[in-house]
Amino acid sequence: MTKPCHFVLVHGGSHGAWCWYKIVNLLQASGHKVTALDLSSCGTHTRDAETVTSFAEYTQPLIDFLSKVQDKVVLVGHSLGGVSVVHASEQFPEKVAVSVYIAAAMFPVGLQTQEAEINLVRATESFPDKMHFTFANGVENGPTTVMVRKDFVREAFYHLSPAEDVALASILLRPSPxxxxxxxxxxxxxxxxxxxxxxxxxxxxxxSFSPKEQDIAVTKSLPDKVYSIESDHSPFFSAPQELHQLLLQIAADFCQ
Incomplete structure (x- = not known):
């Protein structure tokens, strides 16, 4: 077995730490330490998404955790969680042995804020007719939260995932600020x-995030390694064993 590592798992939009439950179990059974975090207003975090006013507030739980952790971690982000991983890697590079982006937003070195905003807002427009928006500050001021409609979550995120995991997600998904x-x-x-x-x-x-779009992200951002997995947008549900094995390989390569 490889040296025990500390994996920190960061969920995507509308999800929470709960989505990693299979991966947490598998990594712990392999002898690794695992922390799955809830970002602000997600999962069991008590904040209301309507009150989150910036990306910094949204990702603060991860920043708080890394500011205190003593281990050098394997930082894993899924989907929108990749943005939080990018930000945390910029803030605490000495605490991240390797960052892992699973069907995730990943940016090139030298990115400017405006580019990030444009790319991320575009990501929320992939299927606008399938989204539910709320307008806490009035329609004239734009939406304050967004969430994929419950009748579309399987198609968007989980079309190869077990029915019980889709049911779990349908209960636990929350609006994203x-x-x-x-x-x-x-x-x-x-x-x-x-x-x-x-x-x-x-x-x-x-x-949800097509292979072609992921190829573009890879071409622009030039990661050190690229792996592929035959899964839907949520391999933690649809291909947990394969994802687990990939994470073990990454740990063996970088966490020594």
Whole structure:
């Protein structure tokens, strides 16, 4: 077995730490330490998404955790969680042995805030007719939260996932604060984010973030390694054993 590592798992939009339950179990059974976090207003976090006013507020639980952790971690982000991983890698490069992006947003070194906002807002427009928006500040001021409609979550995220996992997600998904993607305020540098090894895991059957779009992200961002997995957008449900084995391989390569 490889040296025990500390995996920190960061969920995507509307999800929470709960979505990693299979991966947490598998990694722990393999002898690793695992922390799955809830970002602000997600999972069991008590904050209301309507009150989250910036990306910094949204991702603060991860920043707080890394500011205190003593281990050098394997930082794993899924989907929108990749943005939080990018930001955390920029802030704490000395604490991240490797960052892993699973069907996730991943940016090039030298990114400017405006580019991030444009890319992320575009991501919320993939299937606008399938989204539910709320307008806590009035329609004239734009939406404050967004969530994929419950009748579309299987098609968007889980079309190859077990029915019981789809049912679980349908109960636990929460609205995402629009500010998490429209009020981003960070950049990426060679000394920070650029100094952290990056691995991309491409989901080949993804209907939410298409393989072609993932290829573009990889081409622009140039990770150190790229793996592919035959899964939908949510391999933690549809291909947990395969994802587990990939994470073990990544740990063996970078966490020694």
């Amino acid at each position: 629009i500010a998490a993607v429209s009020k981003v305020n960070f950049s990426t540098s060679k000394r920070g984010y650029g100094s952290v090894p990056r691995v991309y895991v491409k989901t080949e059957k993804d209907r």
